[in-house]
Amino acid sequence: MVYRAALPADTEAIGAFLVAHSDTSMFLRANLAEHGPCGGAARNATRMWIREEAGAVSGVFGITTAGFVLVQLPDAAPAADIAEILAPFAINGIIGATPQVRRMQGWLGLAGAGVQLDEDEPLYSLDLSELAPPQGENTLRPAVEGDLPLLERWRAAYLVETIHFSDGEARELxxxxxxxxxxRGSLMLLEDGAGAALAMTSFNAILPDMVQIGNVYVPPERRGRGHAREVVARHLARARGAGVRRAILFASGPAASRAYEAIGFRQVGHFTLLFFAERQSVRSAP
Structure with a gap:
């Protein structure tokens, strides 16, 4: 067997390997830090398997309790026994660096499976010492209880627009x-001097050294005014003040790419979010 199930004692070694590939490993890193490598009841708890070479971890993949395969298998690692390992699991999607997701999709025999979302998005990174100062006179603050009805509506709209959920599914989630x-303490709201809500943002993976930005949403009537780049820049300036050194994100389209490039982000690759339309099982061995 090339891959073996990860044990609690492997946590440090897995973490060291993932740090070396941080730009495309933030979901794995955050899930490892919160839940360890052996899975659990939480949606993001991840059961992991590792490959070792010369006594060091050289590849990691896992599946979350919610059924998403997370992959960090660089250098076109061999498929080996991956299909056999994942055969008992229901698979809702595959997430990771684009070349790795496409290889995993083929290894599992799922290249022809119907999809809800299949996007190879530009992956951006930023050393926060190079963050462009936020522009504008708006303010950023943590969301409070009274904001939640609005932010739930915005989140539902985001899920419909970016992940292609139906209206009913989006409202349920x-x-x-x-x-x-x-x-997580990461839900933030941008508002103007009169207290009008302009945009929201959050971190969907948080580590002491690095964050991954997600859930950036500006309602349609507020778009085209620079609110997306401002809300992200202000949120990252806060994170930098707390000691975070680096940030990553993946952009959902040309307008988003322009907004993030304006505050210093530079593209470093592509990241794929592959969500299947229905739960899948492994269809063939590699």
Missing amino acids: AAGDVAAMQA
């Missing part, structure tokens, strides 16, 4: 998503 963001 939005309240829980917003509650989880607020519990």
